[in-house]
Amino acid sequence: MDEVKSFEDAVNQLEKIVELLEKGDIPLEESLELFQKGVALSNYCARKLDETEKKIIKLIEENGELKEENFGQEAQ
Amino acid sequence: MQQKLTVSQLTKYIKQLFSYDNLLSNVCVTGEISNFKLHSSGHMYFTLKDEHSVIKCVMFKTYNRRLRFKPEDGLKVIIRGYVSIYEAGGSYQLYPEYMEPDGLGDLYLAFEQLKQKLEREGLFSAEYKKRIPFLPARIGVITSPTGAVIRDIMNVLFRRFPNVVLKIFPVMVQGEGAGKQISRALDMINKARAADVIILARGGGSLEELWPFNEEILARSIFKSEIPVISAVGHETDFSISDFVADLRAPTPSAAAELVVPEKDALKRHIMDARIRLKRALAGKIQREKQFLAQLSKSPSLRHPLDKINQLRIDLEQLNKRIENAMERKLESAASRFSVAFGKMDALNPLNVLSRGYSIARSSGKKIIKSVSDVKKDDMIEITITDGSLMCSVTDVMPGT
Numbered sequence: 001m002d003e004v005k006s007f008e009d010a011v012n013q014l015e016k017i018v019e020l021l022e023k024g025d026i027p028l029e030e031s032l033e034l035f036q037k038g039v040a041l042s043n044y045c046a047r048k049l050d051e052t053e054k055k056i057i058k059l060i061e062e063n064g065e066l067k068e069e070n071f072g073q074e075a076q
Numbered sequence: 077m078q079q080k081l082t083v084s085q086l087t088k089y090i091k092q093l094f095s096y097d098n099l100l101s102n103v104c105v106t107g108e109i110s111n112f113k114l115h116s117s118g119h120m121y122f123t124l125k126d127e128h129s130v131i132k133c134v135m136f137k138t139y140n141r142r143l144r145f146k147p148e149d150g151l152k153v154i155i156r157g158y159v160s161i162y163e164a165g166g167s168y169q170l171y172p173e174y175m176e177p178d179g180l181g182d183l184y185l186a187f188e189q190l191k192q193k194l195e196r197e198g199l200f201s202a203e204y205k206k207r208i209p210f211l212p213a214r215i216g217v218i219t220s221p222t223g224a225v226i227r228d229i230m231n232v233l234f235r236r237f238p239n240v241v242l243k244i245f246p247v248m249v250q251g252e253g254a255g256k257q258i259s260r261a262l263d264m265i266n267k268a269r270a271a272d273v274i275i276l277a278r279g280g281g282s283l284e285e286l287w288p289f290n291e292e293i294l295a296r297s298i299f300k301s302e303i304p305v306i307s308a309v310g311h312e313t314d315f316s317i318s319d320f321v322a323d324l325r326a327p328t329p330s331a332a333a334e335l336v337v338p339e340k341d342a343l344k345r346h347i348m349d350a351r352i353r354l355k356r357a358l359a360g361k362i363q364r365e366k367q368f369l370a371q372l373s374k375s376p377s378l379r380h381p382l383d384k385i386n387q388l389r390i391d392l393e394q395l396n397k398r399i400e401n402a403m404e405r406k407l408e409s410a411a412s413r414f415s416v417a418f419g420k421m422d423a424l425n426p427l428n429v430l431s432r433g434y435s436i437a438r439s440s441g442k443k444i445i446k447s448v449s450d451v452k453k454d455d456m457i458e459i460t461i462t463d464g465s466l467m468c469s470v471t472d473v474m475p476g477t
Contacts, residue, residue, distance in 0.1 A: 008210035011343075014350050021357035024364065031361045038354040045347045049340060052213045052239045056230070059216070059245040059270065061260070066268040071221075071244055 004041070007048045014041040084163065091161040094168070100159040105170065106178055107131075109151045120147060124155065124170060132162075135172045144287075145177060145186035152178040183283045187290050190317055194292075199299045200320045206304040208324050208336065209272050214241045215336055216271030216303070218261045221246035225279045225329045232333035237340045243271055248288075249278040255291030262297040262305070273304050273336055276318055277329040280311040289316035298322055308332035430462040448475045 004010045017038040021031060056071040081089070094100050107124035114120055118137030123130045133155070140147075147153065157172040176182040194200065215233065219225050221244060233242060245261040248254040258276065265271050276298075278289065288294065289309045298305050298321040307322035308329045319325040326332035372378060422428055426436060437445040438458045445451055451470050459466045 006210065011210075011347070014347070018350050018353045018357065021354060021361070024357065024361055026361075028361060028365050031358060035354055035358045039351065042347050042351045042354070046344070048211070049344060049347075050239065052241060054234065054239045055241040057241065057243045058221070059243050059261070059265065061264055066264045066270055068243070068270070071242075 004044060007045060010041050010045050010048070014038055014045065017041070083166075087161060087163045087166065091163065094160055095158075103157065103159060103170075105131075105155050105157075106152065107155070109147055109153055110149050112147055112149050122147065122149075124153070131159075131170050132167060133157075133170045133172055134162075135175065139173045140175075143175060143182070145182050146189050147175065154178050181283070183287060183290075187283070187317065190290065190292055190295070191320065194295055194317065194321065199295060204299070206323045208304050208306065211338065212240070212272035212336060214243060214271045216243045216245060216265050216274040217277055218245045218247055218258055218265075218274060219277040219329070220249045223279065225277050228328075228330040229275070229277060229333045232330045233337060236334065237337040239340075240337060250281065250285045250288060254288035255294045258288055259291075259294040259297035262294070262301055266301050266303055269303070271303055273306065274301065275306045275308055275326075275329070275332045275336060276322070277308045277332060278310060279329065280314060286310050286314060286316055289318040291317070294318055295321045306332045306336060427462070430460065433462075435459050435461045448473050 004013065017034050020026060021034055021038070026034065058069045058071040060067050060069060105124060107126050109122050110125055110130075112120070112122040118140070120133075120135040120140045122133050122135075124133050125131075135147075135157075153175050154177075155170065155172040156174040157170055159168055159170050161167070162169050177185040198204070217226065217229060219229075226244060230242065233240065243265075245265060247257045247261050249258070262274060262276070265274055276289065278286065283290075286309060289307070295317050298307070298318055304323045305321075306324045306326050307316065307318040308326035308331065309316045309318055310328075312327035324335060326335050377384060430436065436459070438460070439445055439450055440456050440458075442458075443450070445457065451457060451473060453470055453473055455470045457468055457470060459468055
């Protein structure tokens with residue numbers, strides 16, 4: 001199995017594994033391996049979904065540099 | 077004699093006349109551009125003509141800088157300006173201060189011209205379109221910080237995916253300098269790698285109001301951007317140059333928010349589904365393997381593994397017996413043949429003949445006497461009988477008759 005490059009990649013790999021397993025013509029030992037991989041991928045995906053924290057940031061230019069500030073209540 | 081004037085004095089005089097004339101100092105003319113030349117000084121030189129006449133035109137850099145479209149030969153235009161004398165050339169010329177395409181609006185023409193130009197350069201080519209990341213963690217939005225647009229985007233965004241980082245770069249979205257500002261914001265975010273995807277957003281408006289998104293400077297920044305750009309300008313029916321250059325066009329700002337993140341709940345369900353399917357598939361596999369095993373264990377060879385051996389043993393015994401029998405028969409027949417031969421030999425054994433009362437006569441030389449001629453009178457002969465020998469003297473020899 002390839003390295004997981006991104007969430008999307010993980011979802012795609014997970015789907016492939018599910019399809020392979022559902023076909024059922026893979027030897028048991030390999031099936032177990034695939035199952036473990038699938039579970040790991042789904043854990044990864046679930047974790048990834050909750051990874052980021054909600055933030056609203058205002059970007060401004062200051063002396064030619066990009067600065068981040070908290071976004072006020074202007075648009076909320 | 078009249079006062080003599082120099083050419084320059086005369087020319088100046090005419091020029092003055094022109095400048096005193098109300099119409100010539102502020103005139104509106106329509107005509108078609110020909111012999112258009114943009115000089116390296118930045119001034120534009122061309123002639124304006126209709127079916128019967130031509131007039132030379134010079135549009136100075138100061139004025140033509142404000143043009144949003146590019147004048148070209150064959151273009152019908154409306155010009156406002158003044159007519160004056162070009163003293164060094166001895167000719168009168170029209171000096172346009174303002175020019176717009178006749179019929180079409182100048183913005184419309186400018187839009188079409190820029191669109192064609194950028195398209196020829198390949199800025200709209202599909203091969204340059206970057207993929208919008210599937211799950212961007214940081215979403216940059218360049219838009220006005222106030223108003224419905226940013227509110228709509230936030231509503232849709234956080235409804236679909238409650239935990240993302242939204243980075244808003246506040247800009248003017250209309251008016252002089254807006255295009256430059258938006259382009260600068262895009263460059264800055266790129267330079268700082270501050271977002272995974274950037275949305276350019278503006279609500280609906282007239283072509284004039286949407287104009288910043290049709291400016292070349294912004295088009296170039298979008299094309300240059302290494303972060304994927306979504307253009308969400310105006311309503312669904314409005315198209316801007318930024319829409320064509322961007323990696324993805326969203327019909328509206330809210331649609332951009334829909335396109336930029338997946339629905340978290342749906343994704344979660346999808347992943348849970350995949351888990352359930354994984355478990356089910358594996359359980360099914362194990363179940364099938366179990367059944368297969370059960371079937372195997374029912375097969376005769378596995379249930380009574382000794383049967384086969386026993387069977388072989390029986391076979392072996394039978395084979396042994398058959399070999400023994402065969403040997404016996406062979407021996408018997410050999411024995412019987414032997415006893416026949418033995419019988420024959422027995423019959424031929426001279427000792428046996430003697431036992432039946434016959435005797436053997438031998439000469440003194442131990443030669444068996446077979447004829448009367450072998451013996452003479454008074455010879456000593458030995459007669460062997462079954463239980464001994466007799467030494468005898470021949471008293472007479474009588475040949476048979």
